[in-house]
Amino acid sequence: MQYKTLLFDVDDTLLDFKKGECYALSEIFSTYGITPYERGYATYQAINSSLWRAAEEGEITVDEIFLVRFVRFLEDLHIQDDGVKLDERFRNYVAEKDFSFDGCYDLLARLAPHYELAIVTNGHKTMQEPRLKKAHLYDFFSHIFISADIGVQKPDIRFFEAVEQGMPNLQHETTLIIGDSLTSDMEGGRRFGIATCWYNPNHLPLPKEPVDYIIANYDELEQLLLWQDEMRIAIAQDNSTECLYFVGELQELPKLAVDFNEAVAEIKALGFLPTTKQICDYTITLQEQVRI
Incomplete structure (x- = not known):
């Protein structure tokens, strides 16, 4: 199969979100004297994961996540402060450094002359674009589609319909989506009717859902494209x-x-x-x- 259009997820596909998140939370926990790290992380993760699952189901928006997650976090730890402003600080910390995966820049530099590359990400412009620019990845992409701008999240078919409207040369049979999430990237690609490539560097168990390709590294992506x-x-x-x-x-x-x-x-x-x-x-x- 000769693909022409490659749709890339951002977090944990191109950028190591977990590493950026750890850095940001460490800075925040230090400010409030939250120890050990695992205690603060468990509280934050329980709140954050439930909110993002709700967003994937279309129950809330990304903006609403930013308005409530650190409010709840501070409440759970009985800390008096402004949770909305704390969320802004968190996002600034995540975008403060280059957290791209090793080999990511070189991969995109090799692909860009031969494919139309686009970003398809659940997130917010104020967070995703600065991170891509910090990692020097932004200019490789002809289009950047962010769920907060579109109004719905992957895997909602309306997200991908917006992608199709914004990319007049996109053809389903020559488009491949690459991402780490089975519930948003792979499910969204399946609903949209395009080939799916699950980025699985941690060798998680194979899913029951139909996925066209399963790769453990960037070399395997380049291999299948040939x-x-x-x-x-x-x-x-x-x-x-x-x-x-x-x-x-x-x-x-x-x-x-x-x-x-x-x-x-x-x-x-x-x-x-x-x-x-x-x-x-x-x-x-x-x-x-x-x-x-």
Whole structure:
């Protein structure tokens, strides 16, 4: 498949949000004497996660998150202060340094001459744009779509309809979304009818949801973008319902080891990537019963 348009998520795909968040919270906790860090983080994370889940469901807006999360945080810790102003300080801290992942800048520099690159992010302009600029990534993108500007969050189809309206050259069959979130990036791409690429550097368990490509690093993204003709292979065990799916580029069906784990390692060594789309051109059934 020859893709022409690449839609990139920002947080934990291009920029290490967790690292920026840790820096910002450490500065805030130090100000208020909140110790240990884990205590303050657990309180903040419980509040923040629930609010962002509500935003993905369309129940609240990003602006509303900024208005209430640190208000609740301070209330839970019995601290008297202005939570709205504290949220602004938090966002400024997150944007204060370059928290891009290693290799991110070089990846985009290689891709930009050959693809139309766009940002698709749940967040706010006042936070996302300064962070992209601080990391020197901003100019690689022809378009930047931010949920607070659009009025709805990924995976809402209206977010992607706004992307389509803003990118007249976008064609569904040649567009790929790359992101770390199954619930916003991958689900949003599925609803929009474009190919999905899950960035999974921490090797989390494979999801049940259909995802076209699963990558662990940027090299694998560049690898799949070079494929001309894809081959989808299922590796199954005889007399078992266990089956794993892979996608790659080969001219002929490979001969794999009988042991299931060895066969999986061999197919990965040939450049194949995991996929959870249960479609295949070939099924390789291993005759020996082996433990997965």
